[in-house]
Amino acid sequence: MTEQVMAAIDGSQFSEGVCDYAAWASLALDAPLTFLHVVDNHPQTAEADLSGNIGLGSREHLLEELSHLDEQRAKVAQEQGRLMLKAAKERAVEDGVAEPGSRQRNGTLVETIAELEDEIRLLVVGKRGETAHQDSEHLGSNLERVVRSLHRPILMVPDAFKTPERVMIAFDGSKTTRKGVELLASSPLFKGIPCHVVIVGAETGDNRSQLDWALATLREAGHEAEGAIRAGDVEETLRAYKEEQDIDLVVMGAYGHSRIRQLLVGSTTTSVLRRATIPVLLLR
Incomplete structure (x- = not known):
């Protein structure tokens, strides 16, 4: 199994930086580059379940509607992820990477990274994810958990690329x-x-x-x-x-x-x- 540079992307402002630093690392290490997008169907910012506030007569219908909405949200999230992965691959090609790959998984980022650990030579991640508060000093909780669980080098990057010189x-x-x-x-x-x-x-x-x-x-x-x-x-x-x-x-x-x-x-x-x-x- 070839170890690769793996870049975790989402809809956050850091995704472009992740793409460019991952491409830089892939070229420098002469290692394959794979972009990873994880669809978390139970994000921390999930909307509150209001089903208990509705009268008994409509409760079953409401639950059906909520279930349908969850399915729709999951489909939209997957499609958004596919578009992000496509854009990331195109950006990496512009940066000089010949054949970047992509993967989309359902679950949590931490669990997915743990499953893929043996394939990772270097993990590139942004400082925060898309569900994190945009405070400049906020650190995404996903990143903290990934750092504690992964036994591979992790490159945490800002939102804009600069070729490292020192x-x-x-x-x-x-x-x-x-x-x-x-x-x-x-x-x-x-x-x-x-x-x-x-x-x-x-x-x-x-x-x-x-x-x-x-x-x-x-x-x-x-x-x-x-x-x-x-x-x-x-x-x-x-x-x-x-x-x-x-x-x-x-x-x-x-x-x-x-x-x-x-x-x-x-x-x-x-x-x-x-x-x-x-x-x-x-x-x-």
């Missing part, structure tokens, strides 16, 4: 982030892109040796690489470094042994993801 990895010396450095060094996705390694913590001998290892690994693979050890709040420190160095893609490990561990099990990562205006690649 990448930063939040590094803490953990097994996951060491693998992240090795991935940065070897992946065609980052070929020729300068890499920055940031450790949030004290200037200790251990942190310095971890940083030296990371920089040496990247430089041996032919990357321009620089790094820093900075004390402070994890999120604020990473954000400040990102702005200073004009970083346009951040790589983070899902779990680590230091405060960065909180990034996907506590409030810090949710905050990082909420406020992200550039792509964030999450590693497991």
Whole structure:
């Protein structure tokens, strides 16, 4: 089974960004691209069931009508999904992908992604889904659940594409982030892109040796690489470094042994993801 770049699209404002970043990743990785649309027949924003408010005489008729409406809604949602998938494939072809594929499934995004996990090399998702509130710092609940359940790299993207020119990895010396450095060094996705390694913590001998290892690994693979050890709040420190160095893609490990561990099990990562205006690649 060929692992592929899988891009989850819906009717949200992020779908165009998802299409373009997925096409970029597919071309860089020389991996097939498949667009995925999941029709959730029980969305969280489902209309309230008002059947209990109607007199007994008309209740059965009302339930029949509601059932018919549900069927119609499902058909409309499927047709909308088919049109979105068609448009996404056309956009990917314009971006240079030869033969993008598409899949439409019924169910929930989290369950569908879990079923397809073995086929996924990289999952590309938007910051929010179409049912999410449009607050700029809102993070779709689907995304949070997908991040916690999927054991594949996840690229969370903004609504507009920009070719990454400088990448930063939040590094803490953990097994996951060491693998992240090795991935940065070897992946065609980052070929020729300068890499920055940031450790949030004290200037200790251990942190310095971890940083030296990371920089040496990247430089041996032919990357321009620089790094820093900075004390402070994890999120604020990473954000400040990102702005200073004009970083346009951040790589983070899902779990680590230091405060960065909180990034996907506590409030810090949710905050990082909420406020992200550039792509964030999450590693497991």
